[in-house]
Amino acid sequence: MNTQYYIKNYCKIKEARVTLNDNLVFEDDTNELKSFFKNVYKHLELKYAKFFKMDNLSKLSFLAAEYILQNVENSTDRNIAIVLSNRASSLDTDRKHQNSIQDKENYYPSPAIFVYTLPNIAIGEISIKHQLKSENAFFVFDTFNAEFLCNYARVLLDKNKAESVLCGWVDVDNDNYEGFMYLVSRKGELKHTIKELTNIYQN
């Protein structure tokens, strides 16, 4: 017998727009990543200097997580697991690190860039901000994999490894970006099923 879980809130960040549960919450006139992410940050009225050190994948993940978690009461230091996924892994920053070592006459590898050549750093950034010392994992797929994410979140909840699960697809690849994040919870109205996830992802 499977316990029914629910999709509590979902946030999308793409095409210079932020939507929460399909309602537009912010729209920008620039689609240039750095400016757009900065404007979203301002819209959230955050004071978090670390944000400006992050690479674009971490910024995207961090911002989407803010919209979800600011709607969760006492979200700090709760047992909220984080399960993220994407297509390009950290390639966007990998290319920057490669550029810094490609030319042997102009060789300048930097730890501040290299540390972001791992996609799970984005999970680390969210964990630090919200003090989530919980289950976490980063997966790479060719496309958004509703079946896998749905099953994985369900097992974490079934086995009491977490009280809720922050799941998502966060992809940054050169000028392209797409963020989709949602919270899987034990209570709610929208059923956590592969079909529902596919629906809200595609809408």
Next chain:
Amino acid sequence: MKKIFVTYNNIVSSLGFDTVSNIENISREVSGIKRIDNEKLLREPFYSSLLDTEKLDVAFQKNGVSSEYTRLEKMMILSLQDVIKQSNIPLDAKTGFIISTTKGNVDVLDEDSKFSKERAYLSELGKQIQQFLGLQNEAVIISNACVSGIMAVSVAKRMIESKLYNHVLIVSGDVVSEFILSGFQSFQAISDAPCKPFSKNRTGINIGEAAASVLVTSNSDYLSNDAVQILGDASCNDANHISGPSRTGEGLYRSMESAFEEANIETDQVDYVSLHGTATNYNDEMEAIALNRMHLENVPVNSLKGYYGHTLGASGLLETIVGMQSLYNNILYASYGFDELGVSQSINIIKKTESKELTVFLKTASGFGGCNTAVLFKKIKNK
């Protein structure tokens, strides 16, 4: 809850192309780490355990393949092929497929690489291996820094628990590249000598390369002699720093706590702990603190980095396979490179290889992004 096992396995490394030859070397305390002078990899000499390229190509050519594969793909294919052959597992829709890697084919980003830059996408790596071996399922790729290899075991178990699959094949691997070496060098984390985990005179990491594979299954028809049951597993974040471990070992402590709770065993039932032990100051110190918080300070522990260096996405799985051999052979393998304890809290490092009756072991790992994983394993068959 049904029992889930790690069974048939393979290691492709500088110490051999199957588990048996790797263990022969470890039991004779032979390390694969050597001084490397190769300016294409790093401008100054460094220490690493590298696969012999010629041996790798000879082994791979037995497949009679003419099309081109990257170094990592060859290693992964050879490794997983061995597990498929040994286990005779059906390659159908109910057999899942996991790849664990930190950087995959990132070396193709180099302008001198003959491969297309598209190959750097991890899903491309997945497709190459899937197609070559005729696997039905797309790879679930875990890229979770240095815990990836052991996290893969936990994820495989959860996929079987969710009834998505009956069996899961895991292949893990990373290669030594200029990309990785230059990055760790920029952190000043690379040792200028063979690494000495937990030692007073440790001077940092050696990066190594390897591929390791296992079959994870709940079907007891597929149990190898060295098979182990997965008792409990967890991966918790430090929520402290993206490039350094928590000083209190919080995430590792919580991971161990959660794994023990699931396993429903006490810490005094653990016979051996296979630690991460990268030989950096901060990592080794953090592990000693977390072990003491868990009251595991008297249990024999080692780090296998002295034999292989840090093989990144492969390390956790490779070290799990060695741990399985420890249990099966009832032998504790020496923590190679150790001299004098160099962490602030007491832990019981295995100084020389010795026989001991073993039943349960704990594997741990920690990495960038504040990630940690702990998994408990129990022996099923006696030799």
